[in-house]
Amino acid sequence: MAALLGNGLRPALLLRTQTGLKLHQANFSFKSIPKNKKIAYSLLGLAGLSGASYALILDQAVLASDLTLHPPAYAWKHSGVFQSFDHASIRRGYQVYKQVCAACHSMRYLCYRNLVGVSHTEDEARVEAEEVMVVDGPDDDGNMYERPGKLSDRFPKPYANDEAARAANNGALPPDLTYITSARHGGEDYIFSILCGYCDAPAGVTIQEGTYYNPYFAGGAIGMAQALYNEIIEYDDGTPATQSQLAMDVVTFLKWAAEPEHDQRKKMALKALVIFGALISLSYYYKRHKWSVLKSRKIAFKPR
Structure with a gap:
């Protein structure tokens, strides 16, 4: 100053x-x-x-308190400026969610049609939807009925309502996972650390019955039991289903669910940088051209 x-x-x-x-x-x-x-x-x-x-x-x-760890920063394949989602990982992550996470967690804002062109073909997504029976109606007689799911249907909820979800989980409400990577500080790093961070409580730390110790969770005591283990499922493409691989794939799937426009946004940003870079160069040349006459003049004051 x-x-x-x-x-x-x-x-x-x-x-x-x-x-x-x-x-x-x-x-x-x-x-x-x-x-x-x-x-x-x-x-x-x-x-x-x-x-x-x-x-x-x-x-x-x-x-972070004394008993809470900051999640480390991981090198995700989609985190770079010129990098996009690994769609094979998104497909595997959907398989992990379907076979492991969907028993407790909903994704109420995602439809089966959203999978088309991303992780599944239209026929594959239709088959996935038809595996679920959806309550629809009323029919001509005023009765509700069940039908196979369609592409326009949302992912099914594991519980009828929040009260039923709390009753089945010792009072804890499993959060919806559609936007979980955007709703939590740390994003995908935090979710990955939670899934792989279960361990025994250190000496002097008491965990209440029905909770489990995870140093990355606020307070250390989390109501969700460890869900991912080595070879808990078998991938359709033959990828070894280790715990870290399962966590990476499901987190990639959740990241895509929260930001489906991720790849398109990066494409538009790169196009904008190229276009604005050319426009700035032309604007600078035009400015120099217009002001060259004035800047080359010499202004002199004649005394009276």
């Missing part, structure tokens, strides 16, 4: 007199500032720095 006050505030003042124009330069320096203002500026800067430091420390303290 002292440098700005000392060097930036040097305007040239033009004063008109009877003999013409005289150029006077007004010199300002930090020494010319009153002492009380110097103290006020210094205190203001210290207060701003202290406030920023306190906010950072408070943010870290809120995000």
Whole structure:
């Protein structure tokens, strides 16, 4: 700030007199500032720095207590600027969700038609939908009936309502997984760490009955039991179903479910960068062309 006050505030003042124009330069320096203002500026800067430091420390303290670990940052295949989703991993992740996670967690905002062109063909998605019986109606007689699912149907819910879900899970409500990677701090890193982070509670930590210890979960005690183990399912494409592979695939699937426009958004961003880069170059050339006449002129003042 002292440098700005000392060097930036040097305007040239033009004063008109009877003999013409005289150029006077007004010199300002930090020494010319009153002492009380110097103290006020210094205190203001210290207060701003202290406030920023306190906010950072408070943010870290809120995000992690002594018994909670920060999830590490993993190198996801879709995290780069020029990288897109691994659609084979999305297909495997759907298989993990269907066979493991769907027993407790819903994805009520996702339809079977959303799978078409992403992880399944239209015929494969239709077969997946027809495996589920959907309550529909009323018919001509006013009765409800069941029918095979269609592409327009949403994924089925494991419980009829939230009260039934709580009753089946010791009072805990399993969250909907459609937007879970966007709803949790840490995103896919947090979900992956939760799925692979189950371990025995350290000495001195007591876990209530019906809960399990996971250092990445706030408080350490989580109501969901460990769901993924090595070879708990068999992939259709023959990929070894290790615990980390299962977790990576289902997290990739959940990331796609939360951001289905992910790949398209990156394509549009790259196109915009190319187009705006060309427009900026043309605008700069046009500006130089238009202002070249004025900038090459010499303006002289003739004394009276």
